[in-house]
Amino acid sequence: MNDSMIHVYFMPGMAANSSIFKHIALPENKFAQHLLEWFIPEKNMSLEAYAKKMNENICHENAVLIGVSFGGMLVQEMARFKSFRKVVIISSVKNASELPNRMIFAKYTKVHRLLPTGLVNNMELLAKYAFGESVNKRLALYKEYLSIRDKYYIDWSIDKIVNWKPVEVIPGLVHIQGEKDAVFPIDKIKDCIKVKSGTHTMIIHRAKWFNEHLPTIILE
Numbered sequence: 001m002n003d004s005m006i007h008v009y010f011m012p013g014m015a016a017n018s019s020i021f022k023h024i025a026l027p028e029n030k031f032a033q034h035l036l037e038w039f040i041p042e043k044n045m046s047l048e049a050y051a052k053k054m055n056e057n058i059c060h061e062n063a064v065l066i067g068v069s070f071g072g073m074l075v076q077e078m079a080r081f082k083s084f085r086k087v088v089i090i091s092s093v094k095n096a097s098e099l100p101n102r103m104i105f106a107k108y109t110k111v112h113r114l115l116p117t118g119l120v121n122n123m124e125l126l127a128k129y130a131f132g133e134s135v136n137k138r139l140a141l142y143k144e145y146l147s148i149r150d151k152y153y154i155d156w157s158i159d160k161i162v163n164w165k166p167v168e169v170i171p172g173l174v175h176i177q178g179e180k181d182a183v184f185p186i187d188k189i190k191d192c193i194k195v196k197s198g199t200h201t202m203i204i205h206r207a208k209w210f211n212e213h214l215p216t217i218i219l220e
Contacts, residue, residue, distance in 0.1 A: 007060035011036045013069030015148045023207035051077035088174045132182035132200040
């Protein structure tokens with residue numbers, strides 16, 4: 001493979017697998033795409049420890065790291081322990097102050113610990129929690145994307161999201177956010193590239209926008 005190739009690693013959101021990126025196609029003469037997948041965390045595993053473990057899957061130096069939603073939080077933690085050419089987060093947050101009020105409320109009341117029960121086997125509820133929208137006619141589609149159904153993983157993920165408190169903002173971090181994101185509303189998000197009418201699932205439904213803009217964003 002050409003040594004001048006830019007290696008781009010993609011991290012999906014909570015409970016999702018890498019098929020959410022199947023319509024993302026960067027120019028093959030310049031970029032090599034690599035897909036990361038969630039693994040079930042060890043008992044009481046910290047997000048920092050999880051990030052270090054995930055970094056073991058990064059096989060190239062000076063790579064680009066792209067994370068969606070909770071995956072966006074994870075890639076920021078990964079960048080604390082490994083150097084990357086660029087880190088891009090999509091449909092995510094950069095710090096605890098960008099979390100929606102309901103998640104801040106959950107952090108202090110611990111009410112989130114009551115939510116995941118039965119979530120794993122309820123696809124509509126899981127999709128609502130992971131994607132911020134009801135599935136309606138997209139149920140079959142979301143069954144394909146949301147394949148991580150382990151209850152411990154779901155509980156762990158929700159706990160890590162509502163309690164996330166990053167040490168610092170990653171230098172040069174690029175944040176892409178949809179104007180109609182229902183999970184992380186844009187009214188609390190600062191310093192981001194706004195995608196008009198973009199929802200929390202825009203990496204799936206607005207792939208054309210990303211294919212047109214990501215190459216430039218990565219190379220800037």
